[in-house]
């Protein structure tokens with residue numbers, strides 16, 4: 001015992017010394033970068049206007065590096081590998097070397113760091129020992145060894161441990177997700193380091209680390225494909241604002257701030273959609289038939305009049321025949337351009353024909369050949385009110401919002417457009433008042449419409465061409481200027497070369513006020529280099545269609561759990577969800593270990609889901625908890641709020657100040673929140689931004705992807721009934737706790753629950769296996 005203690009103290013002393021050096025070096029690097037930044041600012045200050053903008057580009061580069069050096073302060077280093085070669089390789093958040101380029105630490109994403117996560121006793125990959133270093137502040141607080149080479153077991157200096165993973169999992173929840181770089185498990189690492197191209201689907205039960213893996217993969221991809229992805233951007237789509245708040249600190253802690261995170265409600269730059277509360281409407285709007293409906297709605301706005309129209313132009317009467325309009329329409333459609341852009345062709349053709357007509361009329365009335373400028377007649381035609389009205393009636397410029405709003409609020413139009421595409425019941429279900437706010441399920445319809453309508457402003461195309469030309473010019477200028485600038489900086493001893501592209505990108509960003517992320521967010525047609533989708537089982541076919549457009553290269557990481565689907569238009573299988581877009585061309589990986597939910601709770605959740613006939617896989621739970629799920633029957637609905645308040649009080653005590661969530665059907669959430677606020681005031685939160693309050697009250701959609709120390713599920717049977725008898729919402733709610741689950745019901749228990757709780761209730765507390 002004493003030996004072990006001495007060994008531990010000695011090893012801790014050694015590691016503290018090394019880690020101390022790492023932090024010293026970090027401080028040095030910070031000072032250096034700060035000085036370089038100041039140097040760059042001084043260098044450019046006396047230069048020409050061109051020099052000043054190059055200076056700014058350098059400054060941004062150093063500012064970014066400096067920000068990264070500050071972001072990695074916490075747990076800078078977390079591992080060490082002792083290799084067969086005798087090398088001791090430290091693994092941390094960034095790569096570090098001494099001034100004379102001796103390597104001090106390897107970035108966790110570098111290929112040489114892969115063995116830290118992948119090596120096992122069966123496949124050592126040259127590793128003798130893997131050491132986990134646990135830091136508090138800048139000091140090594142604990143360490144432990146995985147010995148992979150049995151020959152090392154007898155050696156001095158080995159500190160076998162109880163499991164860095166379990167220690168990490170047993171930490172109390174803060175309401176914000178943290179990174180897992182120190183304890184990524186082998187099956188997770190294989191997903192994180194998968195190649196960039198193609199579609200990767202990661203299926204895993206609750207708590208298997210899908211979200212954690214998705215975020216670490218984003219950081220990995222940005223590290224290993226920085227050139228490409230820094231410019232095109234990575235988009236991460238999560239289910240709700242509360243979820244985005246929950247995960248928002250993970251990537252910055254990994255030194256990455258460039259990933260754009262958004263939810264399906266905010267995928268359009270100028271709209272934050274409200275939830276779609278009616279599952280029937282969500283199902284219809286989510287179906288691919290809606291793409292045809294929108295296309296038909298656009299076609300329907302390119303109309304041929306039934307009768308010829310008489311048009312007054314400066315006292316002359318011209319005639320616009322249905323045949324003329326039909327011909328112009330066909331030629332405009334044949335351009336293949338979107339509605340608003342093809343409209344120019346349509347208008348041009350008819351203005352020309354009407355000008356010809358006007359000329360004939362003028363000649364007929366004067367009895368002689370017209371000798372004036374044709375342009376004058378053309379102007380008369382163009383500015384005639386009758387002509388404008390007639391052409392607009394046939395081909396009106398349209399915005400996506402106007403098209404979709406009118407389509408959904410005018411039954412005659414819906415019937416004309418979707419008579420053969422949607423059933424009469426579905427059409428009736430879609431009808432709503434004009435001008436009501438757009439819902440999340442409208443977002444893909446608006447996007448589809450935007451795609452088919454194109455830019456309203458015809459000059460946009462010309463502007464884009466002008467921008468391209470300007471960029472080519474800027475690149476040439478920047479190249480010349482950089483030769484001088486790089487030389488000046490090299491003379492001043494400042495490192496870091498910039499390319500002409502960097503400078504132009506920086507200047508363009510400055511002009512349009514923003515980084516890649518900001519520009520991408522503001523541009524519906526931005527093509528992302530990679531898209532990561534979390535809780536992907538919830539997406540409707542129309543939402544998939546939209547996301548596929550956002551990444552023409554089809555480079556996707558899709559993570560989710562088919563068994564947790566609760567959205568009415570969500571996926572029943574990955575193959576079915578993806579078939580319309582990529583056929584069978586996707587790689588499926590599975591995560592099989594549940595790191596969150598204690599075994600008794602996980603087993604009860606699985607039993608309830610299976611009792612509804614759902615197919616759920618059962619990931620192996622890493623831990624056995626201290627409590628089986630608690631079932632609390634209430635006789636009267638009116639007693640529920642008080643019962644919930646009491647339950648929360650008890651659970652807060654039990655988890656000793658940890659976080660408690662109440663998950664209830666959406667209709668009960670406001671009442672329960674009020675009841676809890678009466679007792680605890682501002683310590684009770686709800687919705688996005690409040691995930692780190694002591695107590696939160698959330699509905700099943702808001703709670704997706706989150707986790708808490710204790711969870712109180714209210715009216716579980718209603719949670720099943722609300723989504724048409726499917727277990728998704730209840731299954732999600734039951735799998736949120738890390739320690740304690742309680743269910744309160746005024747209407748009995750879902751099938752399978754009582755038996756499952758009886759069966760697991762006797763389980764011993766303690767730890768089952770260490771992953």
Ligand SMILES: Nc1ncnc2c1ncn2[C@@H]1O[C@H](COP(=O)(O)OP(=O)(O)OP(=O)(O)O)[C@@H](O)[C@H]1O
Nearest residue numbers: 180183184185206207208209210211212595596705
């Ligand atoms: N390798 C690991 N080391 C430490 N903690 C981990 C590891 N993997 C997962 N976790 C933790 O397990 C919990 C569950 O992870 P995560 O939320 O990513 O799971 P999920 O599969 O997305 O769950 P769900 O589908 O239920 O929302 C988190 O607290 C996460 O930090």
